[in-house]
Amino acid sequence: MITKDVRNWLGALTFLISLCLSGCQSGNAPASSPIETNRSLAPQRVDIRGSILSSQYSDGQVILEVERLSPSPDSRYDRAYVLVLPTAQMVDSEGLSVSISELRPGQNVAILLRAGGQGNRTGIGVARKLWIEDRF
Structure with a gap:
């Protein structure tokens, strides 16, 4: 039962980390290009x-x-x-x-x-x- 809870928490934590990291990539894009x-x-x-x-x-x-x-x-x-x-x-x-x-x-x-x-x-x-x- 404890391993099942750990798996659920680990899955949720992995999802939240990937969500945060994907949001950071587009947030750091430059507003204007050097072109x-x-x-x-x-x-x-x-x-x-x-x-x-x-x-x-x-x-x-x-x-x-x-x-x-x-x-x-x-x-x-x-x-x-x-x-x-x-x-x-x-x-x-x-x-x-x-x-x-x-x-x-x-x-x-x-x-x-x-x-x-x-x-x-x-x-x-x-x-x-x-x-x-x-x-x-």
Whole structure:
């Protein structure tokens, strides 16, 4: 009879401890994310981060010429010619999906290329993921 009571108390105690611990995890979450400071959802290291110099639209795809704004170890190329297919993931600074028609010269972008692209200082490749960033 005593072992039965101990088992019941142990089960109730285990339940209460797990309930308290699960509540603590969500209570310690930060109120604001560090992304809000620089308004970019892109990772720090990308193939090209810069401004769109020109865009040419043809048959549902766009070729972008992107030039890096300033020397940075976080950008692989100084300049890149990027083919953007409709299947590429494109998001704005708030994480919302955008279409190819919204890409304009003068916008700041960060791009990851499929297979890392080709070239040394000037990259050529197909966009895997593209982030539109706020102006610096």
